[in-house]
Amino acid sequence: MLNFLYNEDSKLETEIYKVKNHLFFMSLKIAEENINFETYSEVLSAEAKEKIKKNEPCIFITPNRGWRANKNWLYPKETADFVKYVNQETQQNATYLSDPEEILSLNNIDSYLPIITLGIDFILKVGIESVVDIVIEYLKNKYPRIFSNSKNQIHFKIQIEKRDKKSMLKLEYDGPANDIKNTFTGEKISEIIDRL
Amino acid sequence: MRNIELKVDDDSFWNDKEQIIKYIQLEDFENANTLIQSKIKFENNMIDKNGDKSELVCNQHFIFRAYWHLFEHFIKCWTHLRSSPDDSWNHLQDCLLAIDVLDLSVNGNDFFDSNMLYNYLLKIESLFPYTMFNSVEYVTKKATCSICGNNPFSKECNHIKGDLYYGKRCYVTIDEANIIGMSLVENPANKKCIIFVEYDxxxxxxxxxxxxxxxxxxxxxxxxxxxxxxxxxxxxxxxxxxxxxxxxxxxxxxxxxxxxxxxxxxxxxxxxxxxxx
Known part of the structure; x- marks a missing residue:
């Protein structure tokens, strides 16, 4: 009955935005950081401590510090839902690296996912692809329209422990949801694994 | 997260839906409103009746109720366009929020024509002069889940914000927070936070x-x-x-x-x- 409401206008606008976005921004930044699990020793929860000790393949949800001179460890507001989704809907296990006390809500509609920290054992047993798939599935379930709207950006970081366990490789994604899959290609993932 | 499958046993849904759309197109808002209110009352009764029996039935009726609310807000949005467009904007945002609920259903897109309605509403939205919005940055110190009353970060709370539980939508109440700052943004979390435009x-x-x-x-x-x-x-x-x-x-x-x-x-x-x- 409402067939006459269908119009191509909005699709065209989205396409133009996508092309602009693709030309001027690189969605994924990879950098090495001098941090490891010990960096978080002052805030590590008992559960996380035990899992790190046992080398359990687990997704560690990590707080961030230093947001606008704020010295406290903060989690973004999307964190609780993401952790529940991972634990309820997937076969993986997500654990807070520290007990969440303060939650940061930022001022736009973009989705800020928590920092995901992965031990080297997780990468060897499970792989990066499954974490990326979990992120995509989470977004698909929670915000079904986010994949057709390029204006809503997704921000997430994955920290991967290097083989020497002294530093971490940080993957920082800032871009539209429908670009995540294209960014984390097989080639890119093998490049990341080579750098570990 | 928990997608809900919708089923309609009789033709009343399709007939009422068609009738409401027809009334709106003919600008017979009074009759449309009467029919919408009776449908909302029916869905409310069904949610109350099945409150502690079947979660699925309650959730289904919640989604249907959101659909009727969508038309209720659309009528308000349209009738305010000429006289008080700023009120119209608020009702337009309520329509878009109702579509968020329709998205919880598995077969929502075909069932409610929600994609078409969504694109149509976005086009109306683009005609408003609001391009920048107020938005707050804050740090939450204490929050409560609307379903179980626990801290949403605690292990006792399994409820995901936005999901339906026995005909109730889960939301988080912020009990204690520190505001860090206020900004003007293009894509805010809440589009009702407008910058007021003075006009005659x-x-x-x-x-x-x-x-x-x-x-x-x-x-x-x-x-x-x-x-x-x-x-x-x-x-x-x-x-x-x-x-x-x-x-x-x-x-x-x-x-x-x-x-x-x-x-x-x-x-x-x-x-x-x-x-x-």
């Missing part, structure tokens, strides 16, 4: 809501196209167009309705053409 309510057509005012002369729930043109118009020419519309306020839905003018709030010289199709 008796002369909406000459205000930044001129485009919205023109929209009110079209038929509701009929599509219109916005064609971007690099044409700027003189003020005299623009006023001439407005006068022509004033003479024929009730244009039939199929008649081509063309207006070219400068969008008042836009600094770059982009002209618009609204065409009823």
């Amino acid at each position: 309510k008796k002369n909406v057509k000459y205000s930044p809501f001129g485009l919205v005012w023109q929209l009110s002369f079209l038929k509701p729930l009929f599509d219109f196209t916005i064609i971007y043109k690099n044409v700027s118009m003189t003020r005299d020419k623009y006023l001439k167009y407005l006068r022509n519309i004033e003479k024929n306020p009730k244009l039939p839905p199929k008649r081509i309705f063309q207006v070219e003018y400068k969008k008042i709030t836009q600094l770059n010289k982009i002209g618009f053409k609204i065409q009823n199709t």
